[in-house]
Amino acid sequence: MDKRSIILxxxxxxxxxxxxxxxxxxxxxxxxxxxxxxxxEEVVPYANITRIDxxxxxxxxxxxxxxQIELPTPCDLLEVESVVAESYPEQITLNFTVINNxxxxxxxxxxxxxxxxxxxxxxxxxHATFMGRPVELNLIPAAAGETPEEFEVFIKG
Numbered sequence: 001m002d003k004r005s006i007i008l009x010x011x012x013x014x015x016x017x018x019x020x021x022x023x024x025x026x027x028x029x030x031x032x033x034x035x036x037x038x039x040x041e042e043v044v045p046y047a048n049i050t051r052i053d054x055x056x057x058x059x060x061x062x063x064x065x066x067x068q069i070e071l072p073t074p075c076d077l078l079e080v081e082s083v084v085a086e087s088y089p090e091q092i093t094l095n096f097t098v099i100n101n102x103x104x105x106x107x108x109x110x111x112x113x114x115x116x117x118x119x120x121x122x123x124x125x126x127h128a129t130f131m132g133r134p135v136e137l138n139l140i141p142a143a144a145g146e147t148p149e150e151f152e153v154f155i156k157g
Contacts, residue, residue, distance in 0.1 A: 046071070046098060049130050054094075054114075056139040057148045058122055063092060064148040065126075065139070066115040071098065075105035078112035089123035094137065096130040115148065 054067035069078060077099045085091040094116060118124075128137035142148075 044133065045131055049135065051136040051138055052094075052096065052128055052130065053138045053140065055142055056126075057142045057146070059147070061121070062117050062119050063124060063126070064115065064117045065094060066113070066148055068111045068113040069096070070109050071112050072109060073100065073102075073105040073107055074110040075102040076100045076110070076112065078114055080114045080116045082116045082118035084118050084120050084124075089125055090120040092118045092120055092124050092126045094126065094128040096128065096135075098131065117148075 049069060052067065052069060054065040057064040057066070063082075065080075065082075071078065079097045079099060081095045081097075083093045083095060085093070096114075126137060126139060128135050
């Protein structure tokens, strides 16, 4: 091989090596750019409801809870279910849910009343969830001689 072809081959080889380094440098600059990911806020329905106040009656082995919750529209219908876990002492969970099938409704804060009962011992521990998330339950003991029938639940009809 003559001198010219050797210089040509070495020059092409050096150009390929330099090209590889330039390409790697450019690609590392793309990777090093920090990507700012903004966290998506989870939309929690009825996020303002974090505490539920209820009057607590205990008569003949039956716990009765009665109270009201302020909901944002009159179309929101409150449902409550009591679940008793078999343990000692028993654990009562009050599961509150809201049903709203309307497409349009006036935004007027409306009190929705509830009354629910559960059979358990006097030492039972009571918890509450609202729309699947735990909330604080403020139980107000009933006065002497007061009965759950005195607490009226107004149902729209």
